[in-house]
Amino acid sequence: MIIQPMIRNNICMNAHPGGCALNVQQQIAHVRQAGPVTAPKRVLVIGASAGYGLSSRIAAAFGAGARTIGVSFETPAKGSRTASAGWYLDQAFQKEAGAAGLQHKSIIGDAFSHQVKEETIREIRSMMEQVDFVVYSLASGVRIDPDTGEMYRSTLKPIGRDYRALSLDSRTGEVAEATVPAATEEEIAQTVKVMGGEDWELWIKALQAGGVLAPGAVTVAYSYIGPKLTFPLYRDGTIGRAKDHLEETARSLDTVLRESGGRAWVSVNKALVTRASSVIPAVPLYLALLYRIMKEKGLHEGTIEQCLRLFSEKLFTGEEPPVDSLGRIRIDDWEMRQDVQDEVERDWEKITVETLPLLGDVEGIKEDFLKIHGFGFPEIDYSADVEVSS
Ligand code: NAI
Numbered sequence: 001m002i003i004q005p006m007i008r009n010n011i012c013m014n015a016h017p018g019g020c021a022l023n024v025q026q027q028i029a030h031v032r033q034a035g036p037v038t039a040p041k042r043v044l045v046i047g048a049s050a051g052y053g054l055s056s057r058i059a060a061a062f063g064a065g066a067r068t069i070g071v072s073f074e075t076p077a078k079g080s081r082t083a084s085a086g087w088y089l090d091q092a093f094q095k096e097a098g099a100a101g102l103q104h105k106s107i108i109g110d111a112f113s114h115q116v117k118e119e120t121i122r123e124i125r126s127m128m129e130q131v132d133f134v135v136y137s138l139a140s141g142v143r144i145d146p147d148t149g150e151m152y153r154s155t156l157k158p159i160g161r162d163y164r165a166l167s168l169d170s171r172t173g174e175v176a177e178a179t180v181p182a183a184t185e186e187e188i189a190q191t192v193k194v195m196g197g198e199d200w201e202l203w204i205k206a207l208q209a210g211g212v213l214a215p216g217a218v219t220v221a222y223s224y225i226g227p228k229l230t231f232p233l234y235r236d237g238t239i240g241r242a243k244d245h246l247e248e249t250a251r252s253l254d255t256v257l258r259e260s261g262g263r264a265w266v267s268v269n270k271a272l273v274t275r276a277s278s279v280i281p282a283v284p285l286y287l288a289l290l291y292r293i294m295k296e297k298g299l300h301e302g303t304i305e306q307c308l309r310l311f312s313e314k315l316f317t318g319e320e321p322p323v324d325s326l327g328r329i330r331i332d333d334w335e336m337r338q339d340v341q342d343e344v345e346r347d348w349e350k351i352t353v354e355t356l357p358l359l360g361d362v363e364g365i366k367e368d369f370l371k372i373h374g375f376g377f378p379e380i381d382y383s384a385d386v387e388v389s390s
Helices: 017-034 051-064 085-099 114-128 185-195 198-209 238-258 283-296 303-315 338-348 362-371
Strands: 042-046 067-072 104-108 131-136 142-144 151-153 163-168 175-180 213-223 263-268
Touching: 017 051, 017 085, 017 303, 042 051, 042 114, 042 198, 051 067, 051 085, 051 131, 051 303, 067 085, 067 114, 085 104, 104 114, 114 198, 131 198, 142 185, 151 185, 163 283, 185 238, 198 213, 198 238, 213 238, 213 303, 238 263, 263 303, 283 338, 283 362
Parallel strands: 042 067, 042 131, 067 104, 131 213, 213 263
Antiparallel strands: 142 151, 163 175
């Protein structure tokens, strides 16, 4: 089959297996070039098939030689439909890890469910007895409560008042204005239920109860703050409430884990184009400005660079990681640098359909968006026939 990108509303409906494999190979090459990473050797990544989770797994496996178990929710190819990008990315990880002699296991299923937690615990026991490092990197729009069966949905809405936001179409590069209505109390609560820390805590408790969390184990979950410009939709919006909850969970888990010498952290990461961030209004536009400015200053990083810096300069240096006043690790430090944010704010005021191509790195955003789905790699011949079930 010939696979060209099919994009609707900033969501790419298909993926290219060869391009996804190249994406993984390039991340691995980057890790190898960067040199060995000090990190634990038995690692569980929840949300391992894409974005920050995939890069965390690659950094741990190829940088530190870790045995890894990755949990993700992806769909295989069916008939003429390609598999999801994360499916191909995960397949590629497995192939490369196998070739490098790195022990690995991928579990595809709903991480929110009891069954997947139980299956993971069984796999940990048989493959590595215990885990020393748990990365929680889920981004999901829905969660089914494992006890009640009730389905919760996360929304990306402002709180208290409607918000008029400029948005960027990652495919065409066009700017449009849209009003995002204020969230209801119910929508806030549902978003916290999906993207807050409840499931992370359930995972850590299940791993402890199953006897597979090693004494001294470290866990990290990923959060985001961003600039004031995106506060109405992000940090002061529904997703921000969920992140507040996630960060509170880190503090309570940290108290529990310290009893056995372990730690729980939240790392605030840099804004990047991933499947999750592309659908947040205003964020792709901010990303376009941010990418240009950070690239000009030689500060731009992707998920793999972020994860390497997190592991080697913050989490596993042998010292207490540096944290902010709320106890969070800040790997968004370069994004939030005053000079970077001053420029973003200055240019934000000037954005129009006409000025955006000059002010923002729209091409960089489009390129990243395509690449996370395996498209836009000059090395790949997209007119060639490919096997979708690979
Ligand atoms: P992503 O969309 O690239 O990856 C999400 C992962 O979660 C995938 O592996 C997917 O399979 C998995 N997943 C989703 N639902 C699942 C389920 N029910 N069961 C099992 N696996 C499931 O997302 P991204 O952007 O890497 O986000 C990961 C975390 O990083 C999120 O907490 C996000 O808020 C945070 N973050 C993201 C930033 C960004 O700019 N993309 C910036 C800072 C933090």
